[in-house]
Amino acid sequence: MIRSTVADVDLDAIAHNFRAIRDFLQSEARSSKPEGPGIVAVVKANAYGHGSGPVALALERAGATMLACADIEEAIVLRRAGVRCEILVFGALGVSDVTGIFEYTLTPTISTPSAGKALQEAAARRGTRLKYHLKIDTGMNRLGLRHDNLPRTLPDLLASPNLELDGVYTHFATADDPDHPLMEEQRVRFERVRAYLDTLGVRPRLVHAANSAALLRDARVWYDLVRPGLLLYGVVPPPLGSTIPLRPALSLRSRLVAVKHIRTGETVSYGARFTAQRPTRVAVVPAGYADGIDLRMAGRGVALVRGRRAHIVGAVCMDMILLDITDIEAYPGDAVVLLGTQGDERLDVREMAAAIGTIPWEILCRLGSRIERIYSVG
Numbered sequence: 260m261i262r263s264t265v266a267d268v269d270l271d272a273i274a275h276n277f278r279a280i281r282d283f284l285q286s287e288a289r290s291s292k293p294e295g296p297g298i299v300a301v302v303k304a305n306a307y308g309h310g311s312g313p314v315a316l317a318l319e320r321a322g323a324t325m326l327a328c329a330d331i332e333e334a335i336v337l338r339r340a341g342v343r344c345e346i347l348v349f350g351a352l353g354v355s356d357v358t359g360i361f362e363y364t365l366t367p368t369i370s371t372p373s374a375g376k377a378l379q380e381a382a383a384r385r386g387t388r389l390k391y392h393l394k395i396d397t398g399m400n401r402l403g404l405r406h407d408n409l410p411r412t413l414p415d416l417l418a419s420p421n422l423e424l425d426g427v428y429t430h431f432a433t434a435d436d437p438d439h440p441l442m443e444e445q446r447v448r449f450e451r452v453r454a455y456l457d458t459l460g461v462r463p464r465l466v467h468a469a470n471s472a473a474l475l476r477d478a479r480v481w482y483d484l485v486r487p488g489l490l491l492y493g494v495v496p497p498p499l500g501s502t503i504p505l506r507p508a509l510s511l512r513s514r515l516v517a518v519k520h521i522r523t524g525e526t527v528s529y530g531a532r533f534t535a536q537r538p539t540r541v542a543v544v545p546a547g548y549a550d551g552i553d554l555r556m557a558g559r560g561v562a563l564v565r566g567r568r569a570h571i572v573g574a575v576c577m578d579m580i581l582l583d584i585t586d587i588e589a590y591p592g593d594a595v596v597l598l599g600t601q602g603d604e605r606l607d608v609r610e611m612a613a614a615i616g617t618i619p620w621e622i623l624c625r626l627g628s629r630i631e632r633i634y635s636v637g
């Protein structure tokens with residue numbers, strides 16, 4: 260049994276996007292590194308709502324150097340799904356149970372001195388040496404050792420006998436805003452950190468900085484690895500554009516379950532906030548805010564029915580939305596597309612995000628857990 264509202268996830272599109280990004284990185288790569296940087300495929304938050312196990316395995320097969328996720332628990336889900344390649348955990352480990360790092364062979368990020376101490380102790384207890392990536396805060400002011408305080412914070416960490424620095428990275432706060440000067444400031448600060456590490460004789464094997472937006476904007480921040488998330492799913496971070504031939508990997512579809520005639524002056528749905536200005540035909544779609552259809556879609560969002568755009572009218576309910584299909588000849592059982600193509604029309608996640616003043620990342624991550632993901636290959 261399967262609900263009417265489903266998300267189709269095209270794993271071939273994800274592999275295709277991976278290769279398209281790799282080709283782009285190679286075609287623009289400096290002659291000193293013609294193969295281009297490696298790719299850390301970011302699959303946090305259930306692979307941006309696409310389903311982490313199947314997506315991670317597809318990216319591993321496509322040749323990802325490493326996968327990355329937000330916390331140890333997400334990484335364990337990947338291991339249990341059969342992922343064998345290296346997994347980098349981005350998050351702070353300050354209050355985490357770190358046993359999973361050792362039991363599931365994960366690569367932690369150390370972004371605070373206390374995480375360094377906890378991991379050193381845990382590795383010493385096990386009599387092992389643990390490789391880690393060091394996170395430097397160059398201006399995001401979230402996680403990471405401050406770029407301008409390393410002489411105080413780094414010596415203890417570097418002296419930890421059971422820890423081995425394998426990578427160093429930073430994260431940009433404004434990569435999707437070409438007018439903002441902070442990305443360039445962060446880049447310069449990160450360069451200074453690398454030079455400082457060099458004076459200490461520390462030469463990490465892997466240096467990385469670029470998320471999707473940063474890798475599109477500046478080849479100087481590619482270093483050894485790039486860390487795309489959104490691009491892998493076929494979406495370019497707005498407002499940026501790109502010539503990389505990407506394919507959106509997810510479409511969201513449903514069916515009309517009922518059609519109703521409303522008289523002029525009558526209202527529709529909770530709060531009676533939509534009033535019919537003419538005799539109106541309203542269709543019910545069984546997908547609501549519990550499925551990730553944002554409340555702000557009321558009066559702003561559209562769906563495709565019979566290859567045409569139908570407006571969402573009235574309040575979004577927990578399990579349903581209502582479409583105005585007065586000008587569309589449609590009947591119960593007809594296919595509805597909330598994201599994706601139908602006929603010659605297409606709705607993409609950037610458009611949906613723009614319509615309600617949010618970002619594509621949020622829309623994808625919030626797709627409800629009760630929506631079945633149907634995976635297609637080939």
Ligand SMILES: *Cc1c(COP(=O)(O)O)cnc(C)c1O
Nearest residue numbers: 301349430470471486487488489
């Ligand atoms: C989420 C994340 C990324 C990927 O970001 P996109 O904008 O989706 O490419 C890269 N690096 C870190 C540290 C992240 O948290």
